[in-house]
Each structure stands twice: as C-alpha cells, then as structure tokens.
Amino acid sequence: MSISSDEVNFLVYRYLQESGFTHSAFTFGIESHISQSNINGALVPPAALISVIQKGLQFVEAEISVNEDGSVIDTRSLDSLSLIDAVMPDIISNRKAELSKQAASNSQNIIKDENRSKSK
Amino acid sequence: MSISSDEVNFLVYRYLQESGFTHSAFTFGIESHISQSNINGALVPPAALISVIQKGLQFVEAEISVNEDGSVIDTRSLDSLSLIDAVMPDIISNRKAELSKQAASNSQNIIKDENRSKSK
Amino acid sequence: MSISSDEVNFLVYRYLQESGFTHSAFTFGIESHISQSNINGALVPPAALISVIQKGLQFVEAEISVNEDGSVIDTRSLDSLSLIDAVMPDIISNRKAELSKQAASNSQNIIKDENRSKSK
Amino acid sequence: MSISSDEVNFLVYRYLQESGFTHSAFTFGIESHISQSNINGALVPPAALISVIQKGLQFVEAEISVNEDGSVIDTRSLDSLSLIDAVMPDIISNRKAELSKQAASNSQNIIKDENRSKSK
Numbered sequence: 001m002s003i004s005s006d007e008v009n010f011l012v013y014r015y016l017q018e019s020g021f022t023h024s025a026f027t028f029g030i031e032s033h034i035s036q037s038n039i040n041g042a043l044v045p046p047a048a049l050i051s052v053i054q055k056g057l058q059f060v061e062a063e064i065s066v067n068e069d070g071s072v073i074d075t076r077s078l079d080s081l082s083l084i085d086a087v088m089p090d091i092i093s094n095r096k097a098e099l100s101k102q103a104a105s106n107s108q109n110i111i112k113d114e115n116r117s118k119s120k
Numbered sequence: 121m122s123i124s125s126d127e128v129n130f131l132v133y134r135y136l137q138e139s140g141f142t143h144s145a146f147t148f149g150i151e152s153h154i155s156q157s158n159i160n161g162a163l164v165p166p167a168a169l170i171s172v173i174q175k176g177l178q179f180v181e182a183e184i185s186v187n188e189d190g191s192v193i194d195t196r197s198l199d200s201l202s203l204i205d206a207v208m209p210d211i212i213s214n215r216k217a218e219l220s221k222q223a224a225s226n227s228q229n230i231i232k233d234e235n236r237s238k239s240k
Numbered sequence: 241m242s243i244s245s246d247e248v249n250f251l252v253y254r255y256l257q258e259s260g261f262t263h264s265a266f267t268f269g270i271e272s273h274i275s276q277s278n279i280n281g282a283l284v285p286p287a288a289l290i291s292v293i294q295k296g297l298q299f300v301e302a303e304i305s306v307n308e309d310g311s312v313i314d315t316r317s318l319d320s321l322s323l324i325d326a327v328m329p330d331i332i333s334n335r336k337a338e339l340s341k342q343a344a345s346n347s348q349n350i351i352k353d354e355n356r357s358k359s360k
Numbered sequence: 361m362s363i364s365s366d367e368v369n370f371l372v373y374r375y376l377q378e379s380g381f382t383h384s385a386f387t388f389g390i391e392s393h394i395s396q397s398n399i400n401g402a403l404v405p406p407a408a409l410i411s412v413i414q415k416g417l418q419f420v421e422a423e424i425s426v427n428e429d430g431s432v433i434d435t436r437s438l439d440s441l442s443l444i445d446a447v448m449p450d451i452i453s454n455r456k457a458e459l460s461k462q463a464a465s466n467s468q469n470i471i472k473d474e475n476r477s478k479s480k
Contacts, residue, residue, distance in 0.1 A: 002202060003177065006134070008170065008173060011207070012132055015132065023263075023383045024144055028136070032126070032141055042209055051176075052206060054123060054176070055177075055180060056174070056176035056179065083123045084127050086166065087131070088163055143266045242440055245379070246441065247442060252372055254371075263391055264387045267387045268376070268388070272384070279444055283444075284444065285449065287408065288447035290363065292420075294416070295420055296415035298416070299416065302419075327411060
C-alpha cells in the first residue's frame with residue numbers, strides 16, 4: 001500500500017472542484033502544481049475522495065468490531081460512527097472497550113438464561 | 121455510518137494547513153465557512169485525512185482479497201495498490217478477476233501435486 | 241501618455257504585497273501572470289500605486305480649481321476631496337459649480353468693497 | 361487631500377472584478393474586509409482606478425513640464441511617459457533635466473537666429 005502526496009492532492013483538487021469551491025480549487029491547483037501531475041484525470045470517477053473516505057470509515061468500524069482473538073462483535077447496538085470520531089484514537093479505543101464490555105455482559109446473560117432454563 | 125460535508129471539509133482544511141498550502145487553506149477556510157464549524161479542532165490529530173484515506177485503501181485491498189463465498193485469497197503476490205487505482209472501479213474489478221484466476225490455478229496445482237504424490 | 245494593463249497590474253501586485261494582503265498577492269500574481277512581466281521590479285519604489293493615486297487626486301483638485309478661461313479659483317475654502325469623491329464625475333462637477341458660484345460672489349463682494357471705498 | 365486605505369482597497373477591488381481576476385477579487389474582498397466598507401459602490405463608475413491613475417500620470421507630466429520659475433516647457437518633443445516611468449523619481453528628474461537642457465538650447469538657438477537676423 002502506498003500513497004503519494006500527488007495522489008492525495010489530486011483527489012483533494014477534484015473534491016474542491018466538484019463541491020463548487022472554485023476559488024479554493026484554483027488556488028490549490030496552483031499551489032500543488034496539479035498541472036504537472038501524471039494522473040489521468042479522465043479515468044478518475046466523481047466523488048473519489050468521498051468514496052475512499054467512506055471506505056476508510058468502514059475499515060475503522062470493522063476494526064472496532066473485531067476482537068483480538070479474531071471473533072466479531074455485533075455492533076448493531078452501537079451508534080453510528082461519525083467521520084471525526086473515526087479519526088480520533090481515543091474515541092475508537094473507548095468504543096472498542098465499551099463494545100467488549102457489552103459483549104461480555106451479553107454472553108453472561110446468555111449463560112444466566114441457559115442456567116435458568118436448566119434449573120427449571 | 122454517516123459523513124457530513126462539514127466533516128470532510130474540516131479534514132481537507134487541516135490537510136491544506138499541515139501540508140503548507142497556506143493560500144489554499146486560507147481560501148478554503150473562507151469558502152467552506154470553516155469558522156462556523158462545530159468541530160473541536162483541538163481533538164483532531166495531525167494527518168487525519170491521510171490516515172482515513174490509508175484505511176480506505178486497506179478496505180479496498182481487503183475487498184479485493186475476499187471471495188464471494190467469504191474465503192480469503194492470498195494477495196501477497198499482487199503489486200501494491202495505488203490510491204488512484206483504488207478509486208477506479210474498473211481497476212478494482214480487474215484486480216479481483218486476476219486474483220481469482222491466479223487462486224484457481226494455484227489450487228489446481230495443489231490438487232495436481234497431491235495426485236502426483238498419491239500416484240507414487 | 242500610455243498605460244498598459246501590465247503596468248497597472250504590477251503596481252496593484254506591489255500594493256497587495258506591501259499592504260500585507262499575502263493571499264491576494266499570491267492569487268493575483270498567478271492570475272495576472274506577473275512572473276512574465278517585463279517590468280524590473282527592483283526599480284519600482286515602495287508605495288508606487290498610492291503615490292500615483294495621490295497625484296491623480298491632485299490633478300482632479302487642479303481641474304476643479306481652474307476656470308474655463310484658465311483663471312485659478314482659490315480652493316482653500318473647500319473641504320478636501322476624498323479619493324472616492326474624486327472618481328465620481330457628478331461630485332466633481334458639483335464641486336466646480338459650487339466653487340464658481342462662491343468665486344463669483346466673492347468677486348462681487350470685492351467690487352462692492354471697492355465701490356464702498358470709492359464712495360467714501 | 362486625504363486617501364484612506366479603505367478607498368484605495370475599494371478601487372483595487374473593483375479593478376480586480378472588472379478585469380476578470382475573479383479569484384483575486386474573491387480573496388482580496390475577504391482579506392481587505394470589503395463587505396464592511398462604508399463606500400456606496402453603486403456610485404463608483406467603472407474603471408475608476410484606471411481613471412485616477414491616468415490623472416496621476418497627467419499630473420506627473422505636468423510636473424515635468426513646469427520650470428521652477430513657473431514657466432512651461434514644450435514637452436511635445438518628449439517620448440510619452442509610461443506609468444512605470446512615472447513612479448520612478450530618477451526617471452522623472454532625468455526627464456526634467458533633459459527637458460530643461462533642450463529648452464535652454466532651443467532658446468539659445470532662437471537667440472542665435474535672432475542675432476543672425478540682426479547681423480544681416
């Protein structure tokens with residue numbers, strides 16, 4: 001996996017253009033020497049930056065839901081993660097801790113339920 | 121999962137600032153009304169945009185390596201995916217096709233090897 | 241007398257730089273292709289735009305104070321002309337009319353005074 | 361005579377707008393707080409900056425052509441003054457010196473001519 005600053009700049013430039021930030025796009029095009037980029041813009045689909053950011057967010061959500069032993073926690077009960085949350089390591093680790101606790105309590109409840117059933 | 125444009129703008133703004141694109145950062149700050157954003161910038165770590173883009177790229181790589189049946193293909197033989205490749209749907213599906221073919225041929229070789237061993 | 245837009249742009253660019261409008265200076269330098277200008281900036285003194293504007297204002301003040309017959313009206317009694325006033329033709333012609341009226345009334349007073357002296 | 365920076369900024373802003381420097385106009389409008397200006401833009405005619413610069417240039421030409429004793433030198437023989445020349449004190453004083461010399465030599469020629477006529 002490799003990310004060059006030329007590539008990031010290209011996606012940012014496109015984002016500025018597509019979002020109607022015309023003055024920012026102009027200035028950034030100059031400052032980042034976008035015209036000297038080797039990237040074939042014709043091949044890059046619209047909203048590419050948003051798309052890759054969305055996948056980054058999905059990746060973070062996946063990270064949260066996977067335990068160290070590789071087992072997957074059900075995250076449906078969790079509030080959805082915002083983009084800004086997703087870039088804050090503290091929030092991510094809190095989320096993960098919260099989720100583990102919840103998962104542990106759920107499994108205890110399941111055991112209790114099973115025991116209750118048996119004792120009947 | 122939810123992404124607001126305010127959040128994307130904030131990460132882009134930070135990227136422009138951190139990368140030394142001072143004029144672009146100034147203009148974008150104005151055009152995107154960054155000063156009216158509710159995001160507490162003090163909590164956002166440096167290089168947040170790059171970090172989430174990197175995770176987006178990892179997500180795409182994971183997508184490529186997982187078969188429809190959930191089995192995972194070894195992607196070590198593949199060239200690393202560039203960011204621009206990762207935002208092009210055609211390249212992603214080509215990669216996946218290529219990888220499946222390669223995996224199929226590998227598993228056939230394994231079967232052949234096994235048969236050869238047995239026939240001895 | 242000849243003014244090229246390259247020359248005006250150069251003075252404007254310098255004004256932006258000298259006045260601390262760094263982002264405007266950057267953007268204008270690009271948009272006006274200042275780097276391709278033939279003007280030797282080393283020879284242009286600071287505050288050149290302000291200086292030529294001030295002279296323009298002095299010229300307007302001179303225009304107001306000169307009658308059609310070439311005689312000069314004393315303008316000391318007039319309020320000083322602001323730059324924005326000086327670019328508005330209506331204000332200039334009003335000023336001139338006002339000044340002529342005043343001058344006419346003054347000269348009548350002088351004649352009256354002279355007559356009064358004589359009659360004594 | 362008084363020039364406020366608000367007034368100069370307003371004329372510069374208008375110049376940027378009218379000349380099609382849209383990105384510069386945007387950035388300068390922000391940097392110079394043009395929206396907080398008290399100037400009634402509706403009253404300012406187009407090309408106001410150019411107009412006042414032209415008058416500044418006429419003023420410099422007038423300065424060159426007037427001797428210390430108030431007599432006026434015929435400047436028709438001189439090359440027209442460019443705007444950049446007009447803001448360089450050295451060029452202005454050279455012009456003036458050159459013009460005085462020329463005027464002196466002309467008047468000597470006139471005297472010689474007169475003498476020649478007389479001696480005939």
